[in-house]
Amino acid sequence: MSPKMLFNSNIFLLAFLPVTVLVYYIVRNCISFRHSIYWLFAASVFFYGYWDVRYLPLLLGSIVANFLFARQIVIGCKRQYATLGVIFNLGLLGVFKYANFFVDNINLITDRAIWIPEIVLPIGISFYTFQQIAFLVDARRGHVDKLSFASYGLFVSFFPQLIAGPIVHHKEMMRQFLESPRSAFIVRMTAVGLVMFAIGLSKKTIIADNLAQFASPIFQDAQLGLAPQFFTAWAAALAYTFQIYFDFSGYSDMAIGLGLMFAIRLPANFNSPYQALNIADFWRRWHMTLSRFLRDYLYIPLGGSRQGEGRRYLNIATVMLLGGLWHGAGWTFVIWGALHGLYITINHIWQRIAPPLAGRSFHLAAWILTFLAVVFAWVIFRAESLDAAVIMYRAMLGIDGIALPIEVRFVAERFGLIGILPDMSYFAQNSRWDFYAGLLWTAVAAGIAIFLPNSLQFLRRFHSNIDYRSISFSPSTRLLAWRLFGWHKLSPGMAVVAGLLLFISLKAINSGAATEFLYFQF
Amino acid sequence: MNSASQRKSAVRFISTMSFVVLLVTALTLLLSYAQFGRHTVASFALCQGVNSRLSAASRIFEPKLVLIGGSGVRRGVNARIIAGELGVPTLNFGLQAALGPAIILHEAKKTLRPDDTALLLFEFNHFSYDQLTTVAIDYVYGCRRKYFSSGDLGDKLTFLFNVGPARVIKSLTFQPPKDRCLNCTEGEELEPASGPISVGDVPLTETMFPPLSRDRKARMALYRPITISVDRQSKGPEAIAEFVDWARANSVNVIASWPNTVNFPEYKKSDGFKKIADFYRSLDVPMLGEPSIALLPLRFFYDTQYHLNIDGIVLRSRRLAIVLRRYIASLTLATRTAKQ
Numbered sequence: 001m002s003p004k005m006l007f008n009s010n011i012f013l014l015a016f017l018p019v020t021v022l023v024y025y026i027v028r029n030c031i032s033f034r035h036s037i038y039w040l041f042a043a044s045v046f047f048y049g050y051w052d053v054r055y056l057p058l059l060l061g062s063i064v065a066n067f068l069f070a071r072q073i074v075i076g077c078k079r080q081y082a083t084l085g086v087i088f089n090l091g092l093l094g095v096f097k098y099a100n101f102f103v104d105n106i107n108l109i110t111d112r113a114i115w116i117p118e119i120v121l122p123i124g125i126s127f128y129t130f131q132q133i134a135f136l137v138d139a140r141r142g143h144v145d146k147l148s149f150a151s152y153g154l155f156v157s158f159f160p161q162l163i164a165g166p167i168v169h170h171k172e173m174m175r176q177f178l179e180s181p182r183s184a185f186i187v188r189m190t191a192v193g194l195v196m197f198a199i200g201l202s203k204k205t206i207i208a209d210n211l212a213q214f215a216s217p218i219f220q221d222a223q224l225g226l227a228p229q230f231f232t233a234w235a236a237a238l239a240y241t242f243q244i245y246f247d248f249s250g251y252s253d254m255a256i257g258l259g260l261m262f263a264i265r266l267p268a269n270f271n272s273p274y275q276a277l278n279i280a281d282f283w284r285r286w287h288m289t290l291s292r293f294l295r296d297y298l299y300i301p302l303g304g305s306r307q308g309e310g311r312r313y314l315n316i317a318t319v320m321l322l323g324g325l326w327h328g329a330g331w332t333f334v335i336w337g338a339l340h341g342l343y344i345t346i347n348h349i350w351q352r353i354a355p356p357l358a359g360r361s362f363h364l365a366a367w368i369l370t371f372l373a374v375v376f377a378w379v380i381f382r383a384e385s386l387d388a389a390v391i392m393y394r395a396m397l398g399i400d401g402i403a404l405p406i407e408v409r410f411v412a413e414r415f416g417l418i419g420i421l422p423d424m425s426y427f428a429q430n431s432r433w434d435f436y437a438g439l440l441w442t443a444v445a446a447g448i449a450i451f452l453p454n455s456l457q458f459l460r461r462f463h464s465n466i467d468y469r470s471i472s473f474s475p476s477t478r479l480l481a482w483r484l485f486g487w488h489k490l491s492p493g494m495a496v497v498a499g500l501l502l503f504i505s506l507k508a509i510n511s512g513a514a515t516e517f518l519y520f521q522f
Numbered sequence: 523m524n525s526a527s528q529r530k531s532a533v534r535f536i537s538t539m540s541f542v543v544l545l546v547t548a549l550t551l552l553l554s555y556a557q558f559g560r561h562t563v564a565s566f567a568l569c570q571g572v573n574s575r576l577s578a579a580s581r582i583f584e585p586k587l588v589l590i591g592g593s594g595v596r597r598g599v600n601a602r603i604i605a606g607e608l609g610v611p612t613l614n615f616g617l618q619a620a621l622g623p624a625i626i627l628h629e630a631k632k633t634l635r636p637d638d639t640a641l642l643l644f645e646f647n648h649f650s651y652d653q654l655t656t657v658a659i660d661y662v663y664g665c666r667r668k669y670f671s672s673g674d675l676g677d678k679l680t681f682l683f684n685v686g687p688a689r690v691i692k693s694l695t696f697q698p699p700k701d702r703c704l705n706c707t708e709g710e711e712l713e714p715a716s717g718p719i720s721v722g723d724v725p726l727t728e729t730m731f732p733p734l735s736r737d738r739k740a741r742m743a744l745y746r747p748i749t750i751s752v753d754r755q756s757k758g759p760e761a762i763a764e765f766v767d768w769a770r771a772n773s774v775n776v777i778a779s780w781p782n783t784v785n786f787p788e789y790k791k792s793d794g795f796k797k798i799a800d801f802y803r804s805l806d807v808p809m810l811g812e813p814s815i816a817l818l819p820l821r822f823f824y825d826t827q828y829h830l831n832i833d834g835i836v837l838r839s840r841r842l843a844i845v846l847r848r849y850i851a852s853l854t855l856a857t858r859t860a861k862q
Contacts, residue, residue: 010676010679182525183529184525184526184528184529184532185525185528187528187529187532187533187536188528188529188532190532190536191532191535191536191539194536194539195539198539217749220749220751221747221749224749224750224751224791224792224793224794225788225791225792226746226747226749226788226791226792227788229746406740406741406744426744427744427746428740428741428742428743428744428745428746429746430745430746430748430826430827432741489531490531490532490534490535491535492534492535492538494535495534495535495536495538495539495542496538496539496542498539499538499539499540499541499542499543499546500542500546502539502543503542503543503546503547503550506543506547506683507550507683507684510676510679510680510682510683510684511653511654511680511683511684
């Protein structure tokens, strides 16, 4: 079996990427910009086919079918082809992503044994299907005028964002496939792209993968029926909270960086979500392109907040439930979505009825509450089954007793902690150093995610190269990013730091098997 | 800044960044390459221990039983007891678990000849094993360059990128002990002189099992159940499957049984044992006994959840001998039936 072409794999970094970039610039400079777009499309198709060639016809079929639907819509047959196109896309998702889930549940409810073959999820289907639905809807609204197959194909299949986003909008992509930036600007974009890619790769390989080694065995134990201790369960929940952030935002940074290497700007996807002070703010900062899609193509068409408070909450619940289901065909994802729907509803009600509060202590309380709510919800998102989630929640709530690591016995006895709660005791980790190394990584990750500016804020000086429309800047982040770190120009120091980050990531990649990105499963 | 100077600064930036990556990578690879054949205290001791057992094994000429695994075998099973119970020469080839199944099996192949039997007793973490540990790196750089050369490009890069500065410093300060040589057979004698031979055991004497500190004992009393699962895509199961193929091609019989570990009630709910049994079944490797033969109360353990004390080793070895005898009897019966 050939190795998978992950962004954090040798095959991608040492073969696919250099060849693709090199040929792209040769074609662009020696033949034409138009032909470089064809090359990018071909390279993206190869990239997808390298994963699993069996699903290549599905991607290509989906692109061709949607292109034909869109062409009919643009010609004038708007309503019927738009409806047909959306049904076609939802049908694809239904068959390839949800069929097994629905049949399993029908069997469970009706006590029947309907059998369908086990369908393996084609990678990236949720992302490329959503993009195409948005495109058809916009074509129906009259927002699409020009259509070219190569541009459309590249819009859907552009390899940096094909597998796990950011979910791009045709308005921000199509014009970039038609107009070539100036040559001086392109070199600068490539340089900034390299830095962005190095940051993203190091977030994944240095931080997220180390957190995964800590959190995964604990969740895996819960899946096997082994209950973790109170302390261990919280440690795993927190480690996963930061793992998924560094994993997914690392991937998004890499995608943005790769896009820039081809002079294409992709939208921002993360804006320090764990610095949010309420849950609505969290969703404005987490997976921003999905939130944008759900808002524009689901929440607003459902009526948004225009039809009264009751309807607004119902719309929020519907959107979050479907958002949960988008992440995976399983009850754990549905409940995760429902939980966030509930959080947002409570947040809106609170903002309506509570007096406006301000001040540091209020901000701190708001941040703690938001953060804990998010951590609590990540547990069911990560758990492989409802049973495993229940085991984790029982441990986190101390229902089966609270045990402290034996290493803190001295402190606990000194301060009289033992005996305060019933069933309080000690436990020992079998691999003590692995456990404490995991805790240390979690603390480091928390420090970076909560207190430091994010990668886009660091590179704010290069605003003309990066799509910054949705990134907020406080005076403090500006000060940190510009003054303290001095990353405000393409300086030799910055080149050395970025080069070292790339090297450390390369070393981490070669420390064992390359690990998949968490969002690939969605 | 005009566009020409913008372009110039961007080109300079890309060149500097590429130069840094290439320079640091080249230096790392060179430094790593220079480490081959250089020992640290740990690699010398490990290489010497393995070499002496390989040498002793090469002097057993009858068909033999080779017990393969990590230190759970070395400090969990006694080859002498098994050889005595079965009347078959037995080699304890339990190495350090942190070497990983691929290296352990690579070494084990050197001890095996046609008609030998390999008994696989891998620790539970070996069934979802992917990481290359510092122990394995230290060992391969110390004395197994051939193992490095036999790997594919990915494996080679893994070794080359992962020599830490600590190993370089340790190798620079290492002085080989004057009273020990790397390729001598000292410490591993074939015993007893007559009757079925055994080799490779930790001597069951009090000096090899000094009393543990109170703190260590207290920690052990609080141990938690370990994760029992199989990840067939990981390198551990891949190495085992590759070894089984090799054994078949070389007329070596392969069987497997359970590793010794502390018994926890939670294991009754675990389906990890079934996954391991299914894994061996998929390779057509007979699995001897139930997991319970190797799950022992904490009082039988010495210093980790895999290492047994003297009483534990004796009990465990006798239990293993019983299932081995049953297996041999079933083979004999099958052979007789086939002849009839």
